[in-house]
Amino acid sequence: MLDRVSQTRQHVCIPAVPGRTVAQALFEAGFFLGLPLCAGAGVCGQCAVRFLGPAPRPCPEDYVKFPEAELDGGWRLACRHSASQAWELEVPVQPAIPGTASGLVHSCLGLDLGTTRIKWASGIPGRPEKEEAAINPQMAAGSEIMSRLAYAESGLAARERLHQLAVDFVETVIQAVQAKDIAVSGHAAMIALLLNQPTHGLAYAPYHAPWPGGSLVCLRAGLPDVYIPPVLGPFIGADISAGLGHLCWQPDIRYPYILADLGTNGEFVLAVDNTHFWATSVPMGPAIEGVGLLCGSPAGAGVLSHFQLTPHGLHWNNIEPATALSGTGYISLLAILRRIGLVSVDGHVGAPTSPLARKLAVLGESAWGKTVRITDAVWMAERDIEEFLKVKAGVNVAIQALLRAAGLGLSDIAAVYMAGALGEYAETHDLFTLGFLPAAFDTRVQVVGNTSLAGAFRASYDRTLQDWLARLPQHVRLVSLVDQPDFATHYVQAMRFAWHDV
Numbered sequence: 001m002l003d004r005v006s007q008t009r010q011h012v013c014i015p016a017v018p019g020r021t022v023a024q025a026l027f028e029a030g031f032f033l034g035l036p037l038c039a040g041a042g043v044c045g046q047c048a049v050r051f052l053g054p055a056p057r058p059c060p061e062d063y064v065k066f067p068e069a070e071l072d073g074g075w076r077l078a079c080r081h082s083a084s085q086a087w088e089l090e091v092p093v094q095p096a097i098p099g100t101a102s103g104l105v106h107s108c109l110g111l112d113l114g115t116t117r118i119k120w121a122s123g124i125p126g127r128p129e130k131e132e133a134a135i136n137p138q139m140a141a142g143s144e145i146m147s148r149l150a151y152a153e154s155g156l157a158a159r160e161r162l163h164q165l166a167v168d169f170v171e172t173v174i175q176a177v178q179a180k181d182i183a184v185s186g187h188a189a190m191i192a193l194l195l196n197q198p199t200h201g202l203a204y205a206p207y208h209a210p211w212p213g214g215s216l217v218c219l220r221a222g223l224p225d226v227y228i229p230p231v232l233g234p235f236i237g238a239d240i241s242a243g244l245g246h247l248c249w250q251p252d253i254r255y256p257y258i259l260a261d262l263g264t265n266g267e268f269v270l271a272v273d274n275t276h277f278w279a280t281s282v283p284m285g286p287a288i289e290g291v292g293l294l295c296g297s298p299a300g301a302g303v304l305s306h307f308q309l310t311p312h313g314l315h316w317n318n319i320e321p322a323t324a325l326s327g328t329g330y331i332s333l334l335a336i337l338r339r340i341g342l343v344s345v346d347g348h349v350g351a352p353t354s355p356l357a358r359k360l361a362v363l364g365e366s367a368w369g370k371t372v373r374i375t376d377a378v379w380m381a382e383r384d385i386e387e388f389l390k391v392k393a394g395v396n397v398a399i400q401a402l403l404r405a406a407g408l409g410l411s412d413i414a415a416v417y418m419a420g421a422l423g424e425y426a427e428t429h430d431l432f433t434l435g436f437l438p439a440a441f442d443t444r445v446q447v448v449g450n451t452s453l454a455g456a457f458r459a460s461y462d463r464t465l466q467d468w469l470a471r472l473p474q475h476v477r478l479v480s481l482v483d484q485p486d487f488a489t490h491y492v493q494a495m496r497f498a499w500h501d502v
């Protein structure tokens with residue numbers, strides 16, 4: 001919980017905005033930019049504000065987040081209350097968006113517009129020299145793609161606001177770096193919002209991407225043109241084409257391979273060779289980024305991201321007092337709890353049966369199911385475990401759908417390249433423990449980092465890569481998961497911490 005007493009606060013009056021929450025009205029007034037909000041789930045507590053004068057009746061999530069004295073003082077979660085009337089508020093003054101003033105002059109710039117975080121790499125041709133990242137300033141409008149799109153679809157002004165935020169951000173980075181050659185990759189929805197294009201076909205069936213990408217665009221007068229790799233489909237974006245471009249140029253690439261790019265959206269490609277690709281995607285929610293979870297946070301000081309089990313108990317690497325768990329921290333902890341039997345294969349917290357488990361187990365009950373306590377501030381609840389079961393099920397069914405479409409079996413795959421937030425930081429043995437990957441892939445998994453960013457950086461200056469990317473769409477076949485026979489049944493069956501063979 002934040003130390004609200006010591007926070008600097010600002011007095012704000014918001015007008016009545018029917019159909020919006022107080023958090024959305026504040027977002028539209030310029031607040032909450034760059035904060036990792038769960039955007040309405042009522043779990044992160046980042047949207048806490050104090051109502052001056054009469055406050056709305058506390059909701060169940062307020063009772064969980066605030067002690068009685070703070071509730072009496074008017075503290076509420078802004079995302080859980082309606083802005084259908086005007087309110088007078090005290091809002092914590094937020095820190096400036098970090099990381100946008102690099103101070104280094106570089107001619108080339110690649111940006112990866114993630115739903116949760118924006119990352120960028122700058123340098124000279126052939127040599128990225130600096131990588132930076134910041135929370136996407138659009139987060140308060142929805143912490144994952146579908147809620148972000150729902151906000152964009154709520155009116156032209158809403159979409160325009162998301163567009164302006166994205167362009168402002170990109171412009172700030174371009175100017176900080178003084179880049180001349182620039183490429184931007186990202187999910188189809190992020191690219192549509194960057195370019196202020198219609199988002200209806202991304203939000204509602206029949207789905208289609210509003211723009212094919214693969215060309216230079218002018219984002220704003222006075223800025224250099226920006227290259228955007230091809231958008232391969234409504235859910236297979238420029239991030240994947242950039243990633244394939246990056247892999248294609250690696251000297252030791254092995255075919256057939258699977259590229260698994262796991263973030264808020266999971267995108268998967270099976271490449272049989274350099275001209276035959278099958279691609280699919282599945283929404284994952286922001287759990288992997290540490291967002292929308294009861295003790296979750298993006299990586300930072302005090303955020304636990306890796307655990308080790310020793311005969312003396314659990315150990316973690318942070319020296320700061322523990323305040324939260326990153327997405328990778330959840331995976332690491334979950335894998336240990338699975339190995340010692342404290343979490344069952346179907347995601348329930350159970351009674352300890354071994355001496356080591358008994359030593360570790362500080363079990364409790366909560367409104368979100370049974371919990372395992374790690375420190376006073378850090379604990380894992382069954383509700384959060386379920387979020388990771390959904391992610392795991394998505395990975396499982398996506399990989400199998402691609403294999404089926406290409407007519408291959410698990411043993412035919414020469415390499416599995418793990419990219420994105422999970423692929424970058426998670427330990428592969430934890431992914432096997434939790435059944436994200438089949439045992440047959442044991443020696444074939446390779447963590448390749450942020451392929452989207454690496455591809456965007458290269459595409460910023462490499463015209464040969466841009467030519468290759470221009471031909472890529474004709475070689476990619478899209479596989480729709482929901483059109484797979486018995487998709488729903490297989491998805492539910494895969495919601496276990498064990499690989500599920502169809």
Ligand code: FES
Binds near residue numbers: 039080
């Ligand atoms: S609790 Fe309100 S945005 Fe997370």
